[in-house]
Amino acid sequence: MKTTVKLWFGLVILILLSPLGLFLPEYFKAGDAWGEWGSDSLKELVGYVPQGLDKLSSLWSAPIPDYAFKGWEEKGLAHLSIAYIASAVLGIAVVAIVVLFLGTLVVKSRESRYEKSK
Amino acid sequence: MHIPDGYLGPATCGVFYALMLPIWGFASNTVKKTLKARQVPLLAIGAAFSFVIMMLNVPIPGGTTGHAVGAVLVAILLGPWAACIAVTVALVVQALLFGDGGITAIGANCFNMAFIEVFAGYYLYRVISGSSPITSNRRVIAAGIAGYVALNIAAFTTAVMFGVQPLLHTTPQGQALYCPYGLNVAIPAMVGEHMLIFGWVEAVVTALVVKYLQKQDPSLLAAGEGVAA
Numbered sequence: 001m002k003t004t005v006k007l008w009f010g011l012v013i014l015i016l017l018s019p020l021g022l023f024l025p026e027y028f029k030a031g032d033a034w035g036e037w038g039s040d041s042l043k044e045l046v047g048y049v050p051q052g053l054d055k056l057s058s059l060w061s062a063p064i065p066d067y068a069f070k071g072w073e074e075k076g077l078a079h080l081s082i083a084y085i086a087s088a089v090l091g092i093a094v095v096a097i098v099v100l101f102l103g104t105l106v107v108k109s110r111e112s113r114y115e116k117s118k
Numbered sequence: 119m120h121i122p123d124g125y126l127g128p129a130t131c132g133v134f135y136a137l138m139l140p141i142w143g144f145a146s147n148t149v150k151k152t153l154k155a156r157q158v159p160l161l162a163i164g165a166a167f168s169f170v171i172m173m174l175n176v177p178i179p180g181g182t183t184g185h186a187v188g189a190v191l192v193a194i195l196l197g198p199w200a201a202c203i204a205v206t207v208a209l210v211v212q213a214l215l216f217g218d219g220g221i222t223a224i225g226a227n228c229f230n231m232a233f234i235e236v237f238a239g240y241y242l243y244r245v246i247s248g249s250s251p252i253t254s255n256r257r258v259i260a261a262g263i264a265g266y267v268a269l270n271i272a273a274f275t276t277a278v279m280f281g282v283q284p285l286l287h288t289t290p291q292g293q294a295l296y297c298p299y300g301l302n303v304a305i306p307a308m309v310g311e312h313m314l315i316f317g318w319v320e321a322v323v324t325a326l327v328v329k330y331l332q333k334q335d336p337s338l339l340a341a342g343e344g345v346a347a
Contacts, residue, residue, distance in 0.1 A: 003331070003334055003335040003338060004159045004160060004163060004344075005184060006334065007160075007163045007167075008163065011163065011166055011167060011170060014167070014170045014171065014174070015170060017174065018170060018173045018174060020174060021173050021174040021175035021185070022175070023156055023176050024175065024176060024177050024275075025176075025177040025183045026178070026234075027177075028177040028178075028179040029177075029179065029180050030177030030178055030179060030180065030181055030183045031181070031182060031183070032182065032183065033119070033120070033175075033183050033184055034182045034184075034304075034307050034308055034311060035121060035122075035125060035280050035297065035299075035304070035308070036120060036121075036122055036260040037274070042298070045298075046294075048293055048296045050124075050293065050294045050295050050296055050297075051289065051293070051295055051300055052127060052287060052295035052296045053124035053125060053295070053296050053297070055124070056122065056123045056124035056220070056222060056296075057122065057123050057124035057220075058123075058124050059124075059220070059221065059222065060123060060213075060214075060215055060217065060220065060221045061217070062213075062214065062217030062218075063215060064215055064217075065216065065217040066216065066217060066218070067173065067216050067218070084173070087216060088169075088173055089174075090215070091169050091170070091173075091212070091215065091216065092166040092169055092170060094211050094215065095162070095165045095166050095169045095207055095208050095211050096163075096166045096246065097164065098165075098207050098211070098220060099158075099161050099162040099166075099204060099207055100158060100159070100162045101166045102203075103153060103157075103158035103162065104155075104158055105162050105336055106146075106149060106150050106153055107154070107155045108152060108280060109150075110150060110151075115319050116321050
């Protein structure tokens with residue numbers, strides 16, 4: 001089997017393991033990443049929500065915020081895991097398609113220039 | 119390490135977009151000249167790997183969470199400029215689709231993870247590997263050390279970005295406008311947690327994949343050598 005095919009299989013395994021990124025922090029009672037707190041947590045930490053931060057933080061509303069479907073936030077880890085895996089599949093698909101498209105474009109355009117210059 | 123919207127002031131965001139533009143430009147030019155057709159799938163796999171490894175949050179019990187980035191591995195396999203593009207694509211998709219990292223901070227986040235970590239890791243790996251054979255154990259160790267150190271350097275530059283905000287933007291009443299923590303808090307917190315846990319994850323992942331590829335397909339490891347520029 002070609003190495004790239006094996007590496008794609010490796011990625012599938014990582015996708016299936018990705019909910020560990022939810023379960024492990026939950027199990028070990030770990031909170032947000034440092035510097036990635038929401039407004040509520042910030043208010044608890046420093047006593048206020050910085051004004052500039054408050055304004056900018058709602059600038060962009062992502063379609064799948066924090067790899068969770070909207071409305072599923074309170075549904076528990078099982079639901080969140082499904083959303084997490086779906087997010088990983090979608091994210092990887094978008095990332096891979098963008099890179100494959102750009103990469104192929106770049107290689108093709110160079111080859112065609114090379115052909116013309118012959 | 120994904121700085122959200124609101125933690126960096128407009129000046130900082132602008133500076134790092136401005137710094138990244140020529141880096142992205144130079145990276146695409148280099149990739150245009152050097153990328154081989156058979157490397158395109160590997161570049162896609164590298165970007166996808168970086169995307170998913172950043173979803174695997176690792177806890178510090180009772181504390182914060184963090185993750186590996188995978189940037190050093192991609193740099194070892196494809197060279198630093200291609201890796202810069204691959205990690206950038208992963209970070210942009212994370213910001214736009216999943217709100218992981220702010221859109222105003224894409225320049226800053228790419229500077230830390232797609233530039234600083236990539237180049238620090240790549241050159242550390244090259245220097246420590248020296249002229250050792252592609253399949254030598256020295257290269258596995260080099261990959262691990264490069265992963266550990268480069269992620270920590272990126273954690274440091276991220277911490278500096280956070281930490282200068284109170285110096286740049288404070289209301290007359292003394293409240294911070296953006297990130298409320300200064301350098302004295304941000305640097306020990308960010309670098310400490312990455313030295314303690316997350317750096318080791320990057321080290322182990324990078325070293326294990328290099329070890330696997332040495333057995334499976336050493337030619338892939340040799341391909342990243344000649345594209346440093």
